[in-house]
Amino acid sequence: MIQSSEKKKRTGFQECPVLGVGLGLRRPLVDETLTSTDLLDWVEVTPENYMGKGGRSQEILAQAKEVYPLVSHGVSLSIGSVDPWDSEYLRQFREFLDVAQSPWFSDHLCFSGVDGVYFHDLIPLPRTKETVAHCAARIRELRDRLEKPVLVENVSYYLRYPEDELSEADFVAEVIEQADCGLLLDVNNVYVNTQNHGGDPYAYFSRIPLERVVQIHTAGHHKYPEGLVDTHGSEVCEDVWTLLAWVLERSRPCGVMIERDTYIPAFEELKPEIQRLRQLWEATQGTTLRESEKPLADQQEALV
Amino acid sequence: MSPAMTLAERQKAMGTALLQAKGHLVLDTEDAWQQFAVKEADATFAFEGLDRKKLLLYESLIRGSMKETLLSIYPHTLKFFEGNQSGLTENYRRSNPSSSFKLSYATSALPEYLRGLTVDKPKSLYKPLFLELLKQYPFLPELAEYEWQEAAVALMPDQAIPEEFEPGIPDTVDEMSRWQPVWNLVRQINTFHYNIPGLVEQVSEMESVLKSSWDMPPVPCQMLFYRDPKTFKVRFFQLNDLTAAFLTAGEYAGSYQEIVETLHREQPSLRAIPVEALMGEVLKLLQMCFSQQILLGSVPVMPES
Numbered sequence: 001m002i003q004s005s006e007k008k009k010r011t012g013f014q015e016c017p018v019l020g021v022g023l024g025l026r027r028p029l030v031d032e033t034l035t036s037t038d039l040l041d042w043v044e045v046t047p048e049n050y051m052g053k054g055g056r057s058q059e060i061l062a063q064a065k066e067v068y069p070l071v072s073h074g075v076s077l078s079i080g081s082v083d084p085w086d087s088e089y090l091r092q093f094r095e096f097l098d099v100a101q102s103p104w105f106s107d108h109l110c111f112s113g114v115d116g117v118y119f120h121d122l123i124p125l126p127r128t129k130e131t132v133a134h135c136a137a138r139i140r141e142l143r144d145r146l147e148k149p150v151l152v153e154n155v156s157y158y159l160r161y162p163e164d165e166l167s168e169a170d171f172v173a174e175v176i177e178q179a180d181c182g183l184l185l186d187v188n189n190v191y192v193n194t195q196n197h198g199g200d201p202y203a204y205f206s207r208i209p210l211e212r213v214v215q216i217h218t219a220g221h222h223k224y225p226e227g228l229v230d231t232h233g234s235e236v237c238e239d240v241w242t243l244l245a246w247v248l249e250r251s252r253p254c255g256v257m258i259e260r261d262t263y264i265p266a267f268e269e270l271k272p273e274i275q276r277l278r279q280l281w282e283a284t285q286g287t288t289l290r291e292s293e294k295p296l297a298d299q300q301e302a303l304v
Numbered sequence: 305m306s307p308a309m310t311l312a313e314r315q316k317a318m319g320t321a322l323l324q325a326k327g328h329l330v331l332d333t334e335d336a337w338q339q340f341a342v343k344e345a346d347a348t349f350a351f352e353g354l355d356r357k358k359l360l361l362y363e364s365l366i367r368g369s370m371k372e373t374l375l376s377i378y379p380h381t382l383k384f385f386e387g388n389q390s391g392l393t394e395n396y397r398r399s400n401p402s403s404s405f406k407l408s409y410a411t412s413a414l415p416e417y418l419r420g421l422t423v424d425k426p427k428s429l430y431k432p433l434f435l436e437l438l439k440q441y442p443f444l445p446e447l448a449e450y451e452w453q454e455a456a457v458a459l460m461p462d463q464a465i466p467e468e469f470e471p472g473i474p475d476t477v478d479e480m481s482r483w484q485p486v487w488n489l490v491r492q493i494n495t496f497h498y499n500i501p502g503l504v505e506q507v508s509e510m511e512s513v514l515k516s517s518w519d520m521p522p523v524p525c526q527m528l529f530y531r532d533p534k535t536f537k538v539r540f541f542q543l544n545d546l547t548a549a550f551l552t553a554g555e556y557a558g559s560y561q562e563i564v565e566t567l568h569r570e571q572p573s574l575r576a577i578p579v580e581a582l583m584g585e586v587l588k589l590l591q592m593c594f595s596q597q598i599l600l601g602s603v604p605v606m607p608e609s
Contacts, residue, residue: 048407051406052461053460054463055459055462056458089405111315113319114316118410119323120370121362123322123362125311126314128311130310158358158361159359159362160358226357226361
């Protein structure tokens with residue numbers, strides 16, 4: 001386990017432990033992921049893959065929990081929706097959080113359904129003051145109902161609305177400040193958005209409260225005639241590694257991880273990326289070795 | 305200049321664009337949906353100031369995940385839609401907006417959707433090519449039903465096991481009154497009018513199914529789908545009348561003995577057999593069910609208070 005002295009001292013997130021380097025748990029790579037404790041400190045799980053399901057899903061969840069701290073990252077909360085909360089979702093989600101013992105949970109700053117119908121995709125919100133107030137109120141309500149720290153993730157978007165009033169960075173910053181929640185900063189999404197819509201990623205980072213970054217995602221994207229699409233289906237590109245290093249040098253997140261959802265390669269092919277991420281993490285944040293892997297002298301010192 | 309949309313108005317507009325059935329969908333080829341979507345988007349969104357191409361990108365992302373999920377749950381059924389899988393996905397998606405936050409469950413209505421295609425309706429309501437396929441392969445709705453049941457059983461929540469559970473079954477007639485069965489309830493029983501298990505076996509070995517002729521005379525069969533509690537794999541069991549009646553009686557009766565008595569009372573074909581003889585047959589059936597994990601074990605019969 002992570003030592004308590006390494007917990008963050010950030011207001012509102014004291015209970016969030018520093019986890020280190022993680023990976024999104026995906027079924028094709030479950031076995032290799034669960035035996036790679038030399039590479040990984042934690043795994044991120046998608047609650048919708050386990051909620052209300054039995055059999056192999058629950059077995060995977062139980063096995064993963066034995067090996068790693070689990071962190072919940074959802075895709076269907078539909079934080080920005082004008083629909084009321086899906087009560088069945090919240091019921092099952094709460095049960096899931098109890099089982100997974102996730103120290104915090106996250107979902108996307110978007111909407112994914114309307115009028116009781118799910119899109120099964122992350123649709124961008126109009127960036128208006130009305131949306132900021134709406135999302136902030138919903139996030140605060142979520143935190144109160146689920147009694148855990150909430151993070152929201154900046155999404156990649158491919159569509160702009162004529163009613164947009166705020167830049168993306170200002171919109172994200174306003175929502176998390178008004179909601180008093182954490183940010184799951186997806187560095188690849190910032191890259192994709194600034195490439196597709198123009199803008200400077202460093203200017204983006206300078207406008208968001210980096211002290212609220214609790215978790216960081218990074219991933220690969222694909223280039224299509226329409227622009228870059230955040231597919232999570234390739235290696236992290238060099239530009240994104242550079243941005244990630246810049247962010248890590250200026251923030252104190254609890255965890256950083258790689259997402260890979262499509263064109264999932266053999267685990268061996270992912271290893272160099274995870275190793276690189278660990279080197280970057282350790283160079284900027286220090287080590288987060290598990291208790292059992294710490295040098296004996298350190299353990300004795302901790303006992304004194 | 306028209307006033308800016310509110311958040312609620314914008315979300316409803318996006319819902320209309322991305323989800324709602326557009327009425328007379330006739331998408332005959334893989335790229336027909338693209339042409340359709342372009343026209344639709346031009347008409348609907350020009351005045352709202354949205355970039356049509358970007359909207360189409362969202363449509364394609366949504367269709368892509370739905371198609372991938374349909375292919376994972378209905379691999380055999382979709383082989384019959386070779387060259388038309390995107391069209392099928394788009395028609396299905398718009399005709400059956402998802403009310404479940406789980407993408408797998410959003411595909412559960414495919415069997416019903418295919419059954420609907422076989423209903424004689426004005427041609428403009430359904431894609432002519434699909435109607436043709438359904439006429440040629442009338443077993444497709446049942447094939448889809450079979451594949452959905454397999455997925456549904458794989459996803460079912462785990463069964464709670466009672467505290468006094470013993471992983472064994474009676475091996476003497478005497479014990480049959482003192483114990484009651486704990487069935488594997490992660491299961492589903494379905495009746496099919498075609499030999500779908502045989503069809504699945506054949507289709508799974510073929511890369512392209514459309515070149516073959518599929519003359520399948522109706523052959524009714526009753527199937528038990530259940531999840532093996534150790535391997536979590538879904539297993540299939542073809543039921544005859546006796547095993548089907550046995551499982552039904554087993555679900556409602558108390559002790560093993562009561563199952564036998566219920567069967568004897570309610571099954572005309574068994575009435576001629578003395579109860580004692582039937583007990584012996586049932587013991588054999590129990591052994592088989594236990595070895596296949598259709599029956600998980602037993603709990604003692606609770607004395608009546």
